[in-house]
Amino acid sequence: MLTTSELQDMYRLMALITATSNRACAEVKAGSLQSAFYPVRGLEGVCAALGVAKQPGDQLVSTYRSLGDALAWGSDLRRVIAEIYGRADGVCGGKGGPMHLHDTSVGYMTSTGIVGSGIPIAVGLGIAAQLDGPNSNGTGRAVVTTFGDGATSIGAFHEGMNMAALWKLPVLFLCQNNQWGEHTPIAEYAGSTDLAGRAASYGMTAVKVDGFDPVATADVLREALERARSDGGPTFVEAMTYRLTGHSGSADYSYMPAEELAAALERDPVPSFRRAMLTSGQISEADLDSIEASVAATVDDAFTFAQASPEVEGHLRYRDVFAEGASLAGMGVRA
Amino acid sequence: MNEQTPLTETMTMAAALNSALHLAMDADSKVLLLGEDVADPIGGVLKISKGLSTKYGRDRVRPTPIAESGIIGAAVGLALGGYKPIAEIMFMDFTTVCLDQIVNHAAKLRYMSGGHTAVPLTIRTGVGTRRFGAQHAQNLEAWFMHTPGIKVVVPATAADAKGLLMSCIDDPDPCLFIEHFDLVFTQKDEVPVGEHRVPLGQAAIRRPGDQVTVITYGTQVRTAMAAAQELAEQGISVEVIDLRTLVPLDMDTVLESVEKTRRAVVLHDAHTFCGPGAELAAQITENLWGELLAPVLRLGAGYSPVPFAAGLDFHPTADDVVAAVGQLLGR
Numbered sequence: 001m002l003t004t005s006e007l008q009d010m011y012r013l014m015a016l017i018t019a020t021s022n023r024a025c026a027e028v029k030a031g032s033l034q035s036a037f038y039p040v041r042g043l044e045g046v047c048a049a050l051g052v053a054k055q056p057g058d059q060l061v062s063t064y065r066s067l068g069d070a071l072a073w074g075s076d077l078r079r080v081i082a083e084i085y086g087r088a089d090g091v092c093g094g095k096g097g098p099m100h101l102h103d104t105s106v107g108y109m110t111s112t113g114i115v116g117s118g119i120p121i122a123v124g125l126g127i128a129a130q131l132d133g134p135n136s137n138g139t140g141r142a143v144v145t146t147f148g149d150g151a152t153s154i155g156a157f158h159e160g161m162n163m164a165a166l167w168k169l170p171v172l173f174l175c176q177n178n179q180w181g182e183h184t185p186i187a188e189y190a191g192s193t194d195l196a197g198r199a200a201s202y203g204m205t206a207v208k209v210d211g212f213d214p215v216a217t218a219d220v221l222r223e224a225l226e227r228a229r230s231d232g233g234p235t236f237v238e239a240m241t242y243r244l245t246g247h248s249g250s251a252d253y254s255y256m257p258a259e260e261l262a263a264a265l266e267r268d269p270v271p272s273f274r275r276a277m278l279t280s281g282q283i284s285e286a287d288l289d290s291i292e293a294s295v296a297a298t299v300d301d302a303f304t305f306a307q308a309s310p311e312v313e314g315h316l317r318y319r320d321v322f323a324e325g326a327s328l329a330g331m332g333v334r335a
Numbered sequence: 336m337n338e339q340t341p342l343t344e345t346m347t348m349a350a351a352l353n354s355a356l357h358l359a360m361d362a363d364s365k366v367l368l369l370g371e372d373v374a375d376p377i378g379g380v381l382k383i384s385k386g387l388s389t390k391y392g393r394d395r396v397r398p399t400p401i402a403e404s405g406i407i408g409a410a411v412g413l414a415l416g417g418y419k420p421i422a423e424i425m426f427m428d429f430t431t432v433c434l435d436q437i438v439n440h441a442a443k444l445r446y447m448s449g450g451h452t453a454v455p456l457t458i459r460t461g462v463g464t465r466r467f468g469a470q471h472a473q474n475l476e477a478w479f480m481h482t483p484g485i486k487v488v489v490p491a492t493a494a495d496a497k498g499l500l501m502s503c504i505d506d507p508d509p510c511l512f513i514e515h516f517d518l519v520f521t522q523k524d525e526v527p528v529g530e531h532r533v534p535l536g537q538a539a540i541r542r543p544g545d546q547v548t549v550i551t552y553g554t555q556v557r558t559a560m561a562a563a564q565e566l567a568e569q570g571i572s573v574e575v576i577d578l579r580t581l582v583p584l585d586m587d588t589v590l591e592s593v594e595k596t597r598r599a600v601v602l603h604d605a606h607t608f609c610g611p612g613a614e615l616a617a618q619i620t621e622n623l624w625g626e627l628l629a630p631v632l633r634l635g636a637g638y639s640p641v642p643f644a645a646g647l648d649f650h651p652t653a654d655d656v657v658a659a660v661g662q663l664l665g666r
């Protein structure tokens with residue numbers, strides 16, 4: 001059972017993710033943001049559920065479509081947006097960009113632009129968590145990796161899932177099934193579209209959940225993370241959603257069946273959750289309004305901050321190729 | 336009678352590598368080994384990890400499924416999680432199936448995260464011999480030299496194998512450590528007992544000389560030394576440089592030598608075309624154009640897959656080196 005304050009947190013997170021994703025797309029379309037940005041519309045409920053289910057110490061490996069995951073994991077919005085702009089105040093100092101957000105200060109370990117490649121990396125973090133064992137309070141840490149439905153087709157997925165099941169690693173494989181891999185619908189690339197069914201065959205717990213229902217999703221994720229932290233092994237969660245935009249911030253989506261998209265938009269996470277909260281009376285209209293107003297102000301502030309953030313200084317070009325002290329002279333870089 | 340501890344011991348490269356692994360695992364519980372067949376009783380297909388799983392357990396010496404992307408990906412994750420993994424990829428040819436994890440992840444995470452994530456990972460991999468055919472004998476080091484963010488290390492002696500491997504394990508960045516099957520069992524030399532480190536990025540002058548510099552690494556160091564000996568008997572003085580690491584590349588030692596000899600041959604098992612020698616030749620030429628008495632020559636494998644047929648020429652021989660040196664001297 002989620003408390004009222006958790007429900008409010010979830011609403012705030014969902015509203016923040018929707019507003020930030022929409023604003024970034026608008027900036028890309030206006031030409032004021034030169035960046036390959038991947039919108040997260042449709043995933044807000046899954047991300048908000050992750051935000052309430054995670055605990056400090058848990059670690060995350062995400063993808064290029066990571067804005068929602070980053071905010072759920074507690075990364076600072078201003079610095080995330082500055083990174084999307086490639087500016088000095090970005091979470092990676094501007095050298096990562098939107099596909100490669102990292103924020104180790106909150107346990108957000110890495111993101112990949114290579115479909116499926118985060119899965120074996122999460123497995124390695126899972127081995128590390130298992131070897132480290134429980135902390136002084138007796139709890140272990142869980143590792144979460146998020147990826148799309150399309151990632152279940154690549155070899156890295158198979159290799160990582162097998163290893164995680166073999167070694168009973170504390171990893172949550174969170175498949176954000178938005179039914180599309182770029183411009184191809186799932187039925188056109190998978191012999192079986194029952195991804196949870198496939199995951200179970202590796203020998204791990206696999207659950208399918210309605211990703212448009214943040215409360216149900218939070219329950220499933222909590223259970224999976226609890227299992228991981230208490231050495232109960234990995235879980236695969238297939239959160240069923242739908243991509244409510246094109247593939248990228250600027251992509252055309254005329255190829256998506258209009259009725260299918262319209263039906264999915266009926267379940268658009270923020271308005272649906274708002275209706276549900278009003279119906280059940282769990283959050284008052286005044287509270288919902290005030291959350292939305294504060295979110296709008298926060299998003300404006302973050303974009304203003306990012307746009308004012310300085311460009312990365314030229315002398316940083318060769319920093320962090322290797323740790324400080326390694327000479328790049330033989331490779332043509334004279335200090 | 337006082338028993339004196341010997342400072343060095345004669346060892347094969349295989350034994351030197353095994354000793355480095357034992358010392359590293361003993362010194363730091365964060366050092367882990369993972370790969371196919373690495374655990375006892377086999378202890379690795381070349382038995383280089385022999386005894387380690389028995390001593391340190393299968394949590395630290397972890398035999399894995401046949402899954403190279405999984406192995407390197409997991410090693411990257413372990414590195415992010417605070418460990419110092421040593422991942423074994425049985426044959427260098429199999430790096431092709433985990434290039435993504437090496438090139439896009441291990442080599443780039445420090446940079447892309449603005450220095451927030453280090454990947455202190457050592458990948459040990461073997462280059463097979465021609466008797467395995469074209470998919471188990473490739474020298475692909477140039478590919479990795481072309482990827483900023485990963486160090487590339489190739490020992491030629493047993494002592495260096497130990498010293499360079501220990502340095503790779505200590506290093507805060509990913510290192511690709513290349514072990515030639517040809518050397519692993521047949522190369523024997525004096526290896527320091529106990530901890531031994533050879534810094535990455537320092538070439539060794541294996542034989543001083545003043546007429547021609549032969550720049551090489553790995554198995555071809557032997558070829559160069561044999562040729563230099565033969566040439567010395569003819570009164571020709573050759574300096575032999577063993578690069579030891581290709582990234583970082585010790586151009587200072589190379590340029591200093593060629594400034595003196597004014598003639599250079601670059602020699603390796605890898606293909607001549609777009610091989611490491613192309614980079615060396617270009618840098619020597621750019622820096623010493625006015626000093627050179629002849630164009631820099633490259634000796635490497637010709638442009639074909641590795642032929643199984645022993646009757647077909649492939650890697651440069653001492654005769655090739657002697658001929659190249661003769662050409663540079665106008666003989």
Ligand SMILES: Cc1ncc(C[n+]2csc(CCOP(=O)(O)OP(=O)(O)O)c2C)c(N)n1
Pocket residue numbers: 065113114115147148149150151152178180181182243
């Ligand atoms: C290995 C690889 N192949 C292809 C691509 C190009 N690509 C980027 S996103 C994408 C679709 C991935 O679909 P899915 O995993 O379902 O994630 P989604 O984008 O829907 O979140 C593709 C094919 C890539 N980035 N990496």
